[in-house]
Structure formats: C-alpha cells, structure tokens
Amino acid sequence: MIxxxxxxxxxxTPDVPVTRDHVHPVTLREVAEAAGVSTATVSLVINKKKNxxxxxxxxxxxxxxxxxxxxxxxxxxxxxxxxxxKFIGLVADGVATTPFAGQIIHGAQDEAWKHGYALLIANTExxxxxxxxxxxxxxxxxxxxxxxxxxxxxxxxxxSTLRESDFVLVNCFSPDSPSARAVVPDEAQGGQxxxxxxLRGGHRRIAFINTxxxxxxxxxxxxxxxxxxxxxxxxxxxxxxLEAYPDQEGGYGATGELLQLDVSAVYCYNDRMAMGLYDxxxxxxxxxxxxxxxxxxxxxxxxxxxxxPPLSTVSLPHYExxxxxxRMLLGIEAAPDGAALKIECxxxxxxxxxxHSAA
Amino acid sequence: MIxxxxxxxxxxTPDVPVTRDHVHPVTLREVAEAAGVSTATVSLVINKKKNxxxxxxxxxxxxxxxxxxxxxxxxxxxxxxxxxxKFIGLVADGVATTPFAGQIIHGAQDEAWKHGYALLIANTExxxxxxxxxxxxxxxxxxxxxxxxxxxxxxxxxxSTLRESDFVLVNCFSPDSPSARAVVPDEAQGGQxxxxxxLRGGHRRIAFINTxxxxxxxxxxxxxxxxxxxxxxxxxxxxxxLEAYPDQEGGYGATGELLQLDVSAVYCYNDRMAMGLYDxxxxxxxxxxxxxxxxxxxxxxxxxxxxxPPLSTVSLPHYExxxxxxRMLLGIEAAPDGAALKIECxxxxxxxxxxHSAA
DNA sequence: CTGAAAGCGCTTACAG
DNA sequence: CTGAAAGCGCTTACAG
Numbered sequence: 001m002i003x004x005x006x007x008x009x010x011x012x013t014p015d016v017p018v019t020r021d022h023v024h025p026v027t028l029r030e031v032a033e034a035a036g037v038s039t040a041t042v043s044l045v046i047n048k049k050k051n052x053x054x055x056x057x058x059x060x061x062x063x064x065x066x067x068x069x070x071x072x073x074x075x076x077x078x079x080x081x082x083x084x085x086k087f088i089g090l091v092a093d094g095v096a097t098t099p100f101a102g103q104i105i106h107g108a109q110d111e112a113w114k115h116g117y118a119l120l121i122a123n124t125e126x127x128x129x130x131x132x133x134x135x136x137x138x139x140x141x142x143x144x145x146x147x148x149x150x151x152x153x154x155x156x157x158x159x160s161t162l163r164e165s166d167f168v169l170v171n172c173f174s175p176d177s178p179s180a181r182a183v184v185p186d187e188a189q190g191g192q193x194x195x196x197x198x199l200r201g202g203h204r205r206i207a208f209i210n211t212x213x214x215x216x217x218x219x220x221x222x223x224x225x226x227x228x229x230x231x232x233x234x235x236x237x238x239x240x241x242l243e244a245y246p247d248q249e250g251g252y253g254a255t256g257e258l259l260q261l262d263v264s265a266v267y268c269y270n271d272r273m274a275m276g277l278y279d280x281x282x283x284x285x286x287x288x289x290x291x292x293x294x295x296x297x298x299x300x301x302x303x304x305x306x307x308x309p310p311l312s313t314v315s316l317p318h319y320e321x322x323x324x325x326x327r328m329l330l331g332i333e334a335a336p337d338g339a340a341l342k343i344e345c346x347x348x349x350x351x352x353x354x355x356h357s358a359a
Numbered sequence: 360m361i362x363x364x365x366x367x368x369x370x371x372t373p374d375v376p377v378t379r380d381h382v383h384p385v386t387l388r389e390v391a392e393a394a395g396v397s398t399a400t401v402s403l404v405i406n407k408k409k410n411x412x413x414x415x416x417x418x419x420x421x422x423x424x425x426x427x428x429x430x431x432x433x434x435x436x437x438x439x440x441x442x443x444x445k446f447i448g449l450v451a452d453g454v455a456t457t458p459f460a461g462q463i464i465h466g467a468q469d470e471a472w473k474h475g476y477a478l479l480i481a482n483t484e485x486x487x488x489x490x491x492x493x494x495x496x497x498x499x500x501x502x503x504x505x506x507x508x509x510x511x512x513x514x515x516x517x518x519s520t521l522r523e524s525d526f527v528l529v530n531c532f533s534p535d536s537p538s539a540r541a542v543v544p545d546e547a548q549g550g551q552x553x554x555x556x557x558l559r560g561g562h563r564r565i566a567f568i569n570t571x572x573x574x575x576x577x578x579x580x581x582x583x584x585x586x587x588x589x590x591x592x593x594x595x596x597x598x599x600x601l602e603a604y605p606d607q608e609g610g611y612g613a614t615g616e617l618l619q620l621d622v623s624a625v626y627c628y629n630d631r632m633a634m635g636l637y638d639x640x641x642x643x644x645x646x647x648x649x650x651x652x653x654x655x656x657x658x659x660x661x662x663x664x665x666x667x668p669p670l671s672t673v674s675l676p677h678y679e680x681x682x683x684x685x686r687m688l689l690g691i692e693a694a695p696d697g698a699a700l701k702i703e704c705x706x707x708x709x710x711x712x713x714x715h716s717a718a
Numbered sequence: 719c720t721g722a723a724a725g726c727g728c729t730t731a732c733a734g
Numbered sequence: 735c736t737g738a739a740a741g742c743g744c745t746t747a748c749a750g
Contacts, residue, residue, distance in 0.1 A: 075499040077727035099458030140434040248665035306607035397721045436743035
C-alpha cells in the first residue's frame with residue numbers, strides 16, 4: 001500500500017477545533033481608533049454612502065487605516081443589523097447520483113453572485129431528515145430564499161418548513177401547490193426539436209425509443225415527437241414507439257426490436273440509450289448515419305460529443321434552470337401563474353444525422 | 360417556440376429585492392415574554408446547557424412557547440457572539456468543466472455537515488478576480504476555513520488572501536509552500552492497481568497509453584505501471600508506452616499504433632480513452648477481453664460501468680478528497696508534514712479483463 | 719433556580 | 735462634516 005495512513009479516530013487529534021492562534025480579527029472600532037475618527041465615520045466611508053459628507057482628508061485617513069490593518073468587515077454583524085442575509089440556499093436531492101446537479105449548482109451560483117448573494121448548499125440525497133435539517137439551517141441563517149432542486153425532472157411535495165421562506169422549485173414542480181413558483185425544462189419542445197432534426201434530415205419513418213420509467217420527461221418527449229410528426233403531416237404510428245430502460249444496456253437491448261421496424265431514423269429518450277444502441281447497430285453491421293440516423297436527449301457531457309459519430313441531441317438546460325431559479329426568487333424574472341416556467345432545451349446537431357441532400 | 364418568454368430586463372420587476380410582507384421573524388425576546396421568563400433562561404433552555412439548573416416546569420413553558428411561536432434562532436446573532444461561524448468555504452475552479460467537481464462538493468458537504476458546519480461554495484471557473492472576491496466573501500463570513508479545490512489534480516499557487524484563513528488544498532498542491540496542507544489522489548498507487556488487474560489476469564505484455572498532457576497524473580500513473588511490472592519481475596519496455604490525447608478521440612486514434620505492439624492487454628490513462636479504444640478495437644474485429652484486455656482510470660460515472668463489456672478501472676476518489684479535506688481542516692485527520700495526504704484510488708474490476716484461468 | 723446587564727461588530731438616525 | 739447613542743438577536747458571566 002503506497003497511500004498514507006489515515007487516522008480518523010486518533011486520540012491525539014480530537015474532534016474539538018484546535019484553538020488556533022489567529023490574532024483577533026481587526027474590527028471597525030480598531031480602524032476608527034487608528035484613523036482617529038468615530039466608528040460611524042468609518043462605516044460611512046466603507047459603505048460609500050452618497051449623502052454622507054466626509055472630508056476627503058478624513059476619508060483618506062480611514063482608507064489608509066483599513067489598508068494598513070487589513071480590515072475585513074464582519075458579514076455576520078452586517079447581516080444582523082440589516083435583518084436579512086445575502087445568502088440563497090440550494091437544497092439538492094442528488095449531487096451524487098448524476099453529473100447534472102453540478103450544472104444546476106453552477107448556474108445558481110453564477111446568477112446569485114451577480115446579484116451579491118452567496119450560495120449555501122445542502123445535499124440531501126433524498127434523505128427526508130437531512131432535508132429538514134438543511135432547510136432549518138438555511139432558515140436560521142435567514143437566507144433570502146431557497147432553491148429546492150431535484151436531479152431529474154419530476155413532481156414533488158413541498159416540505160412544510162420550506163414555506164417559512166421564499167422558495168422556488170427547480171427541475172421539479174408541485175401538483176399539490178400550483179401556486180409554488182417552479183422552473184423546469186421544456187420536455188415537449190425538446191422532444192419536438194429532437195424529432196425535427198431527423199425530419200430535416202429527410203426522414204419520414206422515425207422510431208422513438210421511450211423510457212420505461214414514468215416521468216414528465218417520458219410524456220413530454222413523446223408529446224414533442226408527435227407534435228413534430230403532426231406538423232410535418234406524418235401520421236403517428238404507435239408501433240414505431242418502443243420502450244426500454246433509460247441507460248446503455250436498455251438501448252443496446254432494444255436493437256433487435258428496432259430493426260424489425262424498418263425505419264431510417266431513431267430518436268432515443270436519452271443519450272445513454274443512444275450510446276448503447278450504437279453498439280447494437282454496429283454489431284448488426286449498420287452504420288450511422290447512413291444506414292440509420294440517431295438522435296438522443298440530454299447532451300450529456302463526456303458522452304454525446306464523443307461517440308462515433310458524435311451524437312445529435314438536445315440539451316437539458318441545467319445551468320439555465322439554476323440561473324432562472326435564482327432570478328425568479330429575486331423577482332427579476334416573472335413567474336407564469338399557476339404553471340412552471342419552462343426552459344428551452346436547445347437542439348445540438350452533430351453527425352449522427354446526415355444533412356438532407358436536396359434531391 | 361413553445362418555451363415561456365423570459366424577461367431579464369423587465370422594468371416592472373426591478374432588480375431591487377421586493378419588500379416581502381413576511382412578518383418579522385420571532386425573536387428570543389418574544390419567546391421569553393410569551394413564557395414569562397428572561398431571555399437568558401430561554402437561551403439556556405435552547406442550548407441545553409448542562410450546568411444550568413432550570414425548573415422542569417419552566418423548561419416546559421419555554422419549549423411550549425418556542426413551539427407555539429415557531430421560533431427559529433438567528434444564526435447570524437449566534438455567530439456574532441461566538442466570534443466564529445459554522446461555515447466552511449469551498450472554492451472550486453471548475454464545476455462546469457467536469458462531473459468530478461460535484462463529487463468533491465458532495466464529500467465536503469457530507470463531512471462538514473457531520474461536524475455541524477455548512478458549506479459555502481464559490482465556483483470561479485479559474486477566473487482570478489472572481490476567486491479573490493470569493494475568498495473575500497468567505498473571509499467576511501468568518502468561515503472556519505477554506506477548501507481550495509481544482510477539478511484535476513495539479514500544482515497551484517496559493518492565492519495570498521487564502522492565507523488569512525485556515526485552508527486546505529484539495530486535489531492540488533503548492534510546490535511554493537510545501538507547508539500548506541493538501542490532499543490529493545494517489546496516482547502512483549492507482550496506476551499500480553490498474554496494472555495489477557491485468558497482471559492478475561495473466562498478462563505479461565501490457566501496453567500503457569499515457570496522456571500527452573503534462574500533469575501529476577501522467578507521471579504518477581506511469582510510475583505505478585512501472586512499479587507493478589517491477590514487482591512482477593517484468594522488465595519495463597518503453598516501446599510499450601504510447602501517448603494520446605486523454606479523450607475518446609485520442610483512444611480511438613491510438614488503436615493502430617497499439618495493434619503494432621502485439622500485446623494481450625492495455626492500460627489506458629483514463630476511461631474516456633478506453634471508450635474510444637473500444638471502438639477502434641471493434642473495428643479491427645478484436646473482442647474484449649478475449650483478444651485484448653483493457654483497463655481504464657477514473658471510474659467515470661455513466662461511462663465505465665456501461666461500456667460493452669463493462670470496464671475494469673480504478674476510482675478517482677473525489678468524494679473522499681472532499682471529505683478528507685474537511686477533516687484535515689478541522690484537525691480531525693492529521694496532515695503528513697511537508698507532503699500532501701494521498702488518498703487511495705481503489706480498483707474496480709469488471710469484465711473487460713478475463714479472470715486468469717489457472718493453467 | 720432565574721434575571722439584569724454587558725457585549726459581540728456593525729449601521730443608522732439624530733445632534734451639533 | 736463628524737460623533738454619541740441606540741439597537742440588531744443572541745450568550746455569558748455575575749448576582750441573588
């Protein structure tokens with residue numbers, strides 16, 4: 001074993017925080033003394049209050065003192081006075097489960113930051129007790145509001161304590177409380193866009209391998225597929241819709257059934273499925289996109305852009321979901337009433353669908 | 360367009376926080392009045408101070424009042440008094456870039472939580488100004504300490520403001536300040552474990568496709584490969600070491616060169632490379648693991664377990680990195696002096712390497 | 719067993 | 735132009 005020894009329970013390094021010999025942090029009062037002014041004046045200078053008339057010379061002295069002492073304002077004290085913090089809480093049910101949650105966090109943090117807020121996050125992995133504790137913690141820190149997010153788009157109940165704060169549901173919605181603000185991906189538009197990529201490629205007989213797992217995505221993506229066919233004047237043929245488990249194994253397993261259908265193109269419920277299907281098609285000596293065109297859904301990082309050939313798909317807008325959630329919380333973005341705000345799933349075209357040669 | 364209209368600059372919903380009609384939150388004082396006791400008593404009851412002798416009847420009355428009023432302590436005020444917050448900051452340079460950062464966050468948050476700390480995160484995407492602001496913010500919130508993390512294992516310089524706080528480097532290390540505590544993956548052990556999987560499979564002539572990108576991982580994984588061969592009494596043959604860009608395209612592109620080598624097994628720098636190589640081998644009519652055994656590195660979610668056949672690999676312990684960083688910060692886990700703490704990369708065996716049939 | 723008082727580090731009217 | 739004072743919501747000795 002090359003790795004260092006870990007000693008979690010070492011008695012010599014007890015759980016209590018070691019008394020650090022950090023000098024007491026510099027306070028406003030000390031700055032005031034150093035500058036020979038009152039704390040009020042220092043506060044005024046720091047916060048650049050417009051209607052405060054401070055002599056330039058005084059201002060100068062204060063700023064010098066701040067710099068020399070390395071003063072850092074105490075945000076706790078500031079927030080105590082103002083009665084409200086500059087925090088936005090984000091509770092997520094599954095950072096562990098997928099790469100998706102990371103993007104929600106990312107979008108939320110960028111947008112929060114932009115408006116002067118910091119993100120306080122809590123990962124609950126679906127554990128209800130943890131969730132209650134997490135929300136309680138955020139409430140005690142008097143957060144400006146809470147983003148309650150799920151790693152896959154679904155219906156959820158609003159935990160009762162969540163109502164003690166301003167909140168927005170992200171990637172989920174609550175059928176029980178339609179007044180709760182929510183932001184979700186537009187699955188139907190996404191499904192339509194995915195299908196349209198194929199239609200533009202000149203395909204008319206298009207299979208859809210849907211998921212076996214019930215979810216808004218299952219219904220929405222199917223609805224989008226139908227809408228696209230409709231718009232193209234192609235009658236919906238239920239026999240072209242298959243179902244499989246939404247991962248590589250599911251896609252691979254659906255190959256045989258798909259090949260019975262005699263289609264020139266297939267739209268898969270997600271990219272993982274498409275990845276498995278690639279293997280199945282190859283084993284049958286078929287080439288993509290010439291023998292069969294393929295589109296996926298999710299634009300999953302590390303996968304979609306790197307299959308052979310690169311996969312045409314539709315992006316699940318997790319970053320935007322997080323960002324829009326924050327905007328909605330802050331009242332910058334209006335919430336449609338009685339419904340969730342739907343965020344577009346943009347099409348991403350790659351070479352798994354050949355361009356339509358105008359014949 | 361099916362999606363809702365977004366109105367970022369809508370004048371009707373200005374950027375200033377709307378005055379919400381939330382009732383003033385319940386305070387300690389109000390609880391005290393309701394219970395007919397002093398605020399000191401309420402504080403004592405809430406914090407379950409052991410040496411405080413409070414009559415059961417009084418305690419009862421206080422708890423009732425707390426429940427009835429729905430009292431939530433103000434964490435800001437608490438922290439102001441104690442002089443230190445219950446926050447741990449996490450600055451990350453790339454949540455966007457990979458699925459890995461999510462696991463560091465996850466591990467850090469779980470461990471922090473366990474010790475009563477909440478995570479304050481900031482994503483800088485490598486932007487130096489953002490980074491300075493992020494650290495300043497954390498300092499102003501008087502965090503217990505800061506975890507400074509990178510999305511791939513590398514050397515870094517410690518930003519000067521970081522030194523104003525207790526800190527630990529996570530997934531990176533600072534050659535300039537060897538005294539800085541750090542926790543990194545044990546690349547050499549990982550490379551050795553990966554190679555050992557192949558050796559156990561009975562292979563003697565094993566190729567290694569390393570990365571073209573300089574990094575501790577490049578050197579460490581190679582060193583591990585050599586160590587494993589050494590231990591098995593197999594002379595190191597430099598001609599068996601190739602290099603390619605560390606993604607699917609790189610792995611695929613290395614196929615031809617690899618096939619010249621006449622090896623029975625190959626160890627790839629990472630899983631993405633192995634994924635591309637799978638395609639290349641298949642195109643050449645070779646089957647895994649019978650014609651050639653493959654191992655990767657990273658145990659990348661969504662990929663490794665779902666290739667055909669599932670890929671043997673070695674885990675990059677991001678969750679553990681985050682958790683160990685927190686423990687080190689809190690002084691629960693000792694820091695080896697002058698060096699980074701190395702976390703094991705555990706082997707994950709799947710069917711891309713056949714079991715060695717004892718001959 | 720319990721209360722009055724001081725203080726944590728700030729900001730904000732209010733005087734002057 | 736600047737300072738003295740009160741107060742944000744808590745906790746912690748100190749009395750009694």
